[in-house]
Amino acid sequence: MLKLAARTARAKPSAIMVIADTAKQLKAEGKDVVNFSIGVPNFLPGEHVYQAVRDWTQHDSGGYSTNRGIPALLDAITAHFAQSGLPGYKRENVTVGIGAKQVLYNLAEALLDEGDEIVFPAPYWTSYVDIADILGARATILPCPPAQHYKLTPAQLDRALASDPKVFLFNNPSNPTGMVYSRDEVAALAEVLVKHPNTWIIADDIYNRLIFDGIGYHNFVQFKPELRTRTFIMDSLSKTYGMPGWRMGMVAGPEAGVKALVTLNSNHITCLPEVVSQAAIAALTGSQAVPTAKCGDFSRRRDDVVRALEAIPGVRCPRPQGAFYAFPDISVAFGKSHKGRKIADDLDLCKALLDEKFVAMVPGSAFGEPRSLRISYTCAPAQLKKGLERIQQFFAELA
Numbered sequence: 501m502l503k504l505a506a507r508t509a510r511a512k513p514s515a516i517m518v519i520a521d522t523a524k525q526l527k528a529e530g531k532d533v534v535n536f537s538i539g540v541p542n543f544l545p546g547e548h549v550y551q552a553v554r555d556w557t558q559h560d561s562g563g564y565s566t567n568r569g570i571p572a573l574l575d576a577i578t579a580h581f582a583q584s585g586l587p588g589y590k591r592e593n594v595t596v597g598i599g600a601k602q603v604l605y606n607l608a609e610a611l612l613d614e615g616d617e618i619v620f621p622a623p624y625w626t627s628y629v630d631i632a633d634i635l636g637a638r639a640t641i642l643p644c645p646p647a648q649h650y651k652l653t654p655a656q657l658d659r660a661l662a663s664d665p666k667v668f669l670f671n672n673p674s675n676p677t678g679m680v681y682s683r684d685e686v687a688a689l690a691e692v693l694v695k696h697p698n699t700w701i702i703a704d705d706i707y708n709r710l711i712f713d714g715i716g717y718h719n720f721v722q723f724k725p726e727l728r729t730r731t732f733i734m735d736s737l738s739k740t741y742g743m744p745g746w747r748m749g750m751v752a753g754p755e756a757g758v759k760a761l762v763t764l765n766s767n768h769i770t771c772l773p774e775v776v777s778q779a780a781i782a783a784l785t786g787s788q789a790v791p792t793a794k795c796g797d798f799s800r801r802r803d804d805v806v807r808a809l810e811a812i813p814g815v816r817c818p819r820p821q822g823a824f825y826a827f828p829d830i831s832v833a834f835g836k837s838h839k840g841r842k843i844a845d846d847l848d849l850c851k852a853l854l855d856e857k858f859v860a861m862v863p864g865s866a867f868g869e870p871r872s873l874r875i876s877y878t879c880a881p882a883q884l885k886k887g888l889e890r891i892q893q894f895f896a897e898l899a
């Protein structure tokens with residue numbers, strides 16, 4: 501019998517998409533669904549992005565562009581990194597991908613052989629495990645429970661790096677928790693990283709322009725510039741610019757490593773479409789009014805979400821300071837029942853909330869933390885209010 505490659509058995513469909521699809525189906529059946537499940541920013545980029553695209557179509561070549569990215573885009577990317585507090589990267593240090601997800605896949609292919617170890621904290625973005633699984637890498641997961649605000653400590657990192665894993669993968673601000681590491685916390689982790697020179701570092705910083713409360717964005721290389729020779733920093737248009745479907749991700753890192761990514765691009769995707777490149781240049785170099793306004797918006801919604809969740813007896817929500825997610829510890833519900841329906845775990849809870857209250861959320865176990873669930877709060881304010889009220893009602897009905 502003909503067999504598919506073994507890696508296809510290891511590849512799992514995204515847990516988030518399964519919930520989102522069920523929510524869509526219920527909506528199609530006419531149910532009044534509030535969808536807190538999928539991590540989309542729910543806004544559109546500024547008009548200047550569309551204008552750049554319209555202008556470009558007047559003389560679009562329709563051809564292939566370059567594997568690395570067109571020079572004007574590379575310049576826009578290095579300037580963008582510089583504005584984010586990461587100056588000094590040149591065209592040779594950067595490249596693009598079809599979203600940060602594909603950049604990460606390329607990085608994993610470039611850095612990990614089968615059986616190699618990759619280390620990252622939990623809660624984690626679901627694709628970290630899936631990409632490691634597909635490539636046959638060994639994922640070592642460092643649990644960061646709600647009691648430590650879902651954050652990795654220097655001591656944990658030090659212990660994990662003692663075995664010289666091939667890659668350490670770090671996400672700040674975090675999806676799914678919305679946690680942001682402070683300046684001191686990033687500096688302390690950087691101190692540990694310099695002690696372990698045999699490990700590559702991937703910093704998935706795609707939410708770095710969505711940070712609240714004035715705490716600012718920090719990266720290891722700002723504290724320890726020597727880490728630049730083995731650190732890759734990822735960014736994306738998806739969340740900051742309201743452009744998830746445009747599929748443009750970017751990365752800065754050491755020249756030889758980035759060259760390997762360009763070679764992978766030449767085999768996987770050839771190039772970013774020219775029209776997407778033009779949109780990206782406009783987004784990165786044009787007015788930042790839309791992302792700035794949205795960041796303010798999200799921080800106010802964060803306040804509403806935390807207030808509503810903390811008002812539920814027994815629910816604890818470490819205060820997110822970035823991205824657009826909240827990740828409350830809802831384990832107080834486990835072992836209780838809702839209208840006779842037993843709630844044993846996060847999966848039961850999310851299923852019951854969707855069936856009974858039509859609120860879609862992602863169970864924390866999808867992110868390696870089964871005590872919690874993820875709320876993506878970018879929907880319209882009226883929907884947000886409605887969804888939060890329904891969650892409160894659900895918990896009040898638990899017996």
Ligand SMILES: Cc1ncc(COP(=O)(O)O)c(C=O)c1O
Nearest residue numbers: 539599600601625675736738749
């Ligand atoms: C932490 C994190 N990294 C990477 C990505 C991928 O983003 P992109 O849309 O650029 O592929 C996401 C998307 O949800 C994410 O949350």
